Amino acid sequence: MRRLAILLRAVNVGGIQLKMADFKAVLAAEGFEAPETLLASGNAVVATNARADAVEAQIAAALTAKLGLSTDVFARDRAELEAVIAANPFTAFAAEQPSRMMAVFLKAEPPKDLDPLRRHAVFGEEIAPGPGCLYITYPDGAGRSKLAGAKALTGIGTSRNWNTVRRLAEKLA
Numbered sequence: 001m002r003r004l005a006i007l008l009r010a011v012n013v014g015g016i017q018l019k020m021a022d023f024k025a026v027l028a029a030e031g032f033e034a035p036e037t038l039l040a041s042g043n044a045v046v047a048t049n050a051r052a053d054a055v056e057a058q059i060a061a062a063l064t065a066k067l068g069l070s071t072d073v074f075a076r077d078r079a080e081l082e083a084v085i086a087a088n089p090f091t092a093f094a095a096e097q098p099s100r101m102m103a104v105f106l107k108a109e110p111p112k113d114l115d116p117l118r119r120h121a122v123f124g125e126e127i128a129p130g131p132g133c134l135y136i137t138y139p140d141g142a143g144r145s146k147l148a149g150a151k152a153l154t155g156i157g158t159s160r161n162w163n164t165v166r167r168l169a170e171k172l173a
Contacts, residue, residue, distance in 0.1 A: 005168040008042030009072035009158040078172035098162035104134040106157040120147040
């Protein structure tokens, strides 16, 4: 059995509310072993033999059926999270401001042309592609950023700050 990090898109931000106890209960009811949530932003770790894409579909369907919650689900294993951490092109920034360094986990590989996103970058924000993710720095915070709300970025993935990425990787170790 392997452990997977589960990331829900836009939970407990932007109007989609989910109690982590309810999330954990759904995961347990779906047969995932040792479900454990992390923070209140739609993160969990589960043990399973199923493929990541099957886990994503199962959890998405269960959240809709049991809680009326429709959101994208992303599953990553230890190797995938470690690859994201290892490939980070902004290591100095991540070390200095980990809460303002984001990994945007994607369903597909990052877009080849990042110019539509870069046009929205302000306050020294930087964007780079990574393995199944985008890396984005928000030196002035994501709250004031034009990039964070850019239509070109909306809906393509789910963001986690660097502290959360590292904690999820540690939980999978």
